[in-house]
Amino acid sequence: MYGYIQQSLSSLLDNNAELREEIDKQVPLVWDTFFQRLLKGDFLSMNEINSLLAHQRIGLYGQGYAIGIVHFSRAGQSNTEAELNALDVNRVWVTEAIRRGLGDDRYAHHIAEDKIALLFVDELGDEASFRHMIDRSVAAIEAETGGREGLQLYFAIGGFRSTLLEVSGSYEEARQCLSSIGYEGKNETIWFADLPHTNARFFFPQELENRLINYAKAGEPEEVEAVLRQLYKENFSDRHLPLALQQLFYYEIVSCLAKLQEQLALDQAIDIPQLLQHPSAVDNPKLSYRSASEMFLATARDLDRRKKSRNHRLLDDILAHLQRHYDDANLTLDAVADNMNVSKGYMSQFFKEQTGINFSEYLENMRMDEAKSKLASTSLTIREIAEQVGYHSSSTFCRAFKRGTGLSATVFRELARNETAYPSSAGHPGAVGEA
Incomplete structure (x- = not known):
């Protein structure tokens, strides 16, 4: 037996080591x-980001973040086979320069054949120091590529963001910066913060539109409001947009509402014609934007109420099903999920969120409550009670009972009967002697 256990453990350790090795091989792909x-x-949430970072065993924590894009090219670059081969060599050269210059290439991501996105992390919470750190990083990368003849590096740096959830906005700003680079044959760095924002284009990137629609569809009014506040700040506070661009931005918001209405198959929940003909749409787009924002929020709140109502009904149906069928020894999470027309994974997560405990734990508690009642009030055998509360065998039932109460079923029954025979003994120590 000892030899068998030793062999099993050795095999388990070997298999675990192989599994860990395979997982480690996949880490770069998952990180990418x-x-x-x-x-x-x-x-859609920091919880999702933090969960994936924990899975990658990466502690990516900072006070601020920014995205930079490095665009590398050669003078006179064309699409000939020789130049394309040279581009491949440059990509390897620049990637290695980033690794040497920054000391860590995990925060670099290839977004095109000649472009690499860089994630910068502010660990001090000081924007001035953060900018100096980025400047030093850019200089370090340039120094590492200094020996490559004819290779130019162009850096575009987006604005600072306070959370990883918002760095996509910094990425969009870095992409905008690229259009301001002169490409005059010398290294150049452009900061979004340094661009003249007067008469700039309005800010409503595709990723933010997708997030706004997804938050509304998910019934998350707080998240919808946060995105709407960000859009208002970007377009009506931070940027001095001319009236024509403010109007265009407002019509983009109305278009987004129309997409939301179409995806939700809403009939007249959102009055698009009324928004397009809003009295302030021409001379005061800010005021019209607030009206459109209220429609976004109203839709999200309504879907939130429907979601909560569905959740309540679903939970009531599940609990009622358990009450009716707890005595079925074949009752499982899968069986209940099938009965409720939901997936096993959703059922497990939903039940834990709504009740605070796992499905199996809840079912066992329900069965134990019934068993206690029968032990205290009937003369049924342990086997009969086990069958009536949903256990295939009395031994399985007894283990579960001992695990849940700390007592064996037999001892519990004796104590319950003694309590019934002498109900006042606990409150009146002399009662037993008087009896």
């Missing part, structure tokens, strides 16, 4: 996917 989603703004 994570970075891509981060830039696109695909994440």
Whole structure:
């Protein structure tokens, strides 16, 4: 037996080591996917981001963040086979320069054949120091590529963001910066903060539109309001947009509402014609924007109420089903999920969120309550009670009972009967002697 256990443990350790090795091989691919989603703004919450970072065993914590894009090219670059091969070599050269210059290439992500996105992390919470740190990083990368003849590096740095959830906005700003680069054959760095924002284009990137629609569809009014506040700040406070661009931005918001209405198959919940003909749409787009924002929020709040109502009904149906069928020894999470027409994964997560405990724990508690009642008030055998509360065997029932109460079923029954025989003994120590 000892030899068998030793052999089993050795095999288990070997298999675990192989599994860990395979997982480690996949880490770069998973991290690359994570970075891509981060830039696109695909994440809806910091919990989702933190969960994936924990899975990657990466502690990515800072007081602020910014995205930079490095665009590398050669003078006179064309699409000939020789130049394309040279581009491949440059990509390897620049990637290695980033690794040497920054000391860590995990925060670099290839977004095109000649462009790499860089994630900068502010650990001190000081924007001035953060900018100096980025300048030093850019200089370090340039120094590492200094020996490559004819290679130019152009850096575009987006604005600072306070959370990883918002860095997609910094990425969009970095992309805007690229259009301001002169490409005059010398290294150049452009900061979004340094661009003249007067008469600039309005700010409503695709990723933010997608997030706004997704938050509304998910019934998350707080998140919808946060995005709407960000859009208002960007377009009506931070940027001095001419009236024509303010109007265009407002019509983009109305278009977004129309997309939301179409995706939700709403009939007249959002009055698009009324918004397009809003009295202030021409001379005061800010006021019209507030009206459109209220429609976004009203839709999100309504869907939130419907979601909570559905959740209450679903939970009531689940609990009622358990009350009716707890005595079925074949009752499982899968069976209940099938009965409720939901997936097993959703059922497990939903039940834990609504009740605070796992499905199996809740079901066992329910069965134990019934068993206690039968032990105290009937003369049924342990086996009979086990069958009536949903256990295949009395031994399984007894283990569960001992685990849940700390007592064996037999001892519990004796104590319950003694309590019934001498109900006042606990409150009146002399009662037993008087009897």
